[in-house]
Amino acid sequence: MGSKKLTMESTLGEVYDTPIGHDVLKKVLLQLGAEDILITNPLVSKIPVSMIGKLTGHSMGQGFYETLINLCNSEKKAYKDTKHYYTPKWWKEAVFYQIYPRTFCDSNGDGVGDIQGIIKRLDYLKNLGVDALWLSPIYDSPNDDNGYDIRDYRKIMTEFGTMEDFEELLDKVHEKGMRLIMDLVVNHTSDEHEWFKDAISDKGSKYRDYYFIKENSDKAPNNWKSFFSGPAWGQYGEDELWALHLFSKKQVDLNWENAGLRRDIEDMIRFWLKKGVDGFRMDVINYISKGSLKDGDETIGKMFGFTGIEHYLYGPHLHEYLHELHEEAFAPFDAFSVGETPGVGMEMAKLLTGESREEIDMIFSFDHLETPGHERFDDYKYDLNYYRNYITDWMENYGKDCWMSLFYDNHDNPRMLSKVETDPRKQQAAARLLAVMQFTLRGTPFIFQGDEMGLRNYEFTSMEEITDVESKNKYAELCGSGMSEEKAFKTILSGTREHARVMMPWDDSGISPHDPHRKVAMTQKADLDLTEVYKKLIALRKRYNALRYGEFKVLNKRRDRFTYERYDKNEKFVI
DSSP states (O other): OOOOOOOSBBBHHHHSSSSHHHHHHHHHHHHHOOOOOHHHSSSTTTSBHHHHHHHHHGGGOOHHHHHHHHHHHHSSOOOOOOSSSOOOOOOOEEEEEEOHHHHHHOOSSSSSSHHHHHHHHHHHHHHTOOEEEEEEOOEOOOOOTSSSSSSEEEEEEETTTTHHHHHHHHHHHHTTTTTEEEEOSSSEEEEHHHHHHHHHHOOOOOGGGGGGGEOSSOOOSSBOOOOOOBEEEEETTTTTEEEEEEEEEEEEEEEETTTHHHHHHHHHHHHHHHHHHOEEEEGGGGGSSSOOSSSHHHHHHHHHSTGGGGGGOOOHHHHHHHHIIIIIGGGGGGGGGEETTTTOOOHHHHHHHGGGOOOEEEEETTSSOOOOOOTTTOOOOHHHHHHHHHHHHHHHHHTTOOOOOEOSOOOSOOHHHHHHOOOOHHHHHHHHHHHHHHHSSEEEEEEETGGGOOOOOOOOSSSGGOOHHHHHHHHHHHHHTOOEEEEHHHHHHHHGGGGGGGGOOGGGGSSOOTTHHHHHHHOOOOOHHHHHHHHHHHHHHHGGGGGOOOOOEEEEOOOOOOEEEEEEESEEEEE
């Protein structure tokens, strides 16, 4: 990939040959349910971009291509992988287990999972074969978005326990030979954070520039849309100042252009690392660099669902900020980092995770969670042939300088098992199939709580059972657009994050009569045979180097088939 500046007269092939052009056009193809050959064939690839814009007319107008050209020119140089072997790291060999503290285990019967509940289950996790825990946020929060709206980064949420409880948990995790990483939510804070309260109340506050705050006017500063429905700008305080919030109105975005903010964030990270925390999962970390507050292109907004996304998906200072964070906070403690990076494809991922770049160790890419042409709130059956093709592409092309995360579920998605197999009689077999792939492919497995029990989506019966702010906002938006309440609820049921956030079905002692999800937890039945399968697969992966660092080769990927080898000079497995 060359350094020549692209223009509207550059060919579609030249655009596709840049990291951003490649990943954005792949995303467009995914939306259309089309293959790469639509762009890479000799005829189409040689057509000038200006001509493509005219051919596609209103569906993908001139503005889309001009924006794409500008994005490509901001990052044209692809990452070159020159390594011939994988560098051993503990986090490459580990099996992670994500805990959603609110619904993992309730130790005191108040209806809320807590830190002591996690401590209570450490022996279970160790026996399962888990090497590291990832805790979703446990910081002080008003809980507008279940802890992802942080009010105080250095305080534990009262519902979950105390700092002493956390330090006890950390000590016991380490005593058992496991590690612990926390959630790092630094794209935004709660609107109840002291920084924001001071910023809104005092025009001369140094914190005013910690956020995107604009003086009062008749309309929002731009046309950006929130991921949680509606505009991405809200009005705050007595002066009704505008502030940017890409998510809930109570989650106000931080301005990473401010060096003082970056110093405060680095200091906060060091606070936790000094306690012995082993690293962080970094929430929507690719959104931290906002390149511009200009209006978003409406065509791009319709295509991707969120107007304005081109200005922050892969902002101009993203690499600079991540490298700085690595140097100032992570590297001195040899701490691990994994970034949540919605919308980032393989080529951009290489530039974020290449070891010599010293930015982040690994990312969560989400393009495998829905099949082409579908999004999370669609009601459909997932075709595993797509997953096979997706994962094969990453196995073969991600390179030895980068490392993959392997996951199906997390706190932001319905259960993959329920999408893959809708027939309850076949779900046991499907759960085993998913597990075999997860623990025999190359990368780091991330189990989400309950995966190992075969937990599935729960058939909620009404919106009264839904607590998630995203789902409630989307339901209101759908009803407001004229959709019937019945159809709107069915849409929510297809994609709500609530499916992954119900209390774990340990036993009666772990489920409070006050728990709003008590019925769910008592209805869900743990597949203990599947738990044993997980133990055996994890033990197998730990025992054989070929299943961790070995090469990957596809033997059969005909329709409904996936056969592959994992091998090194000493061992070979056929899966």
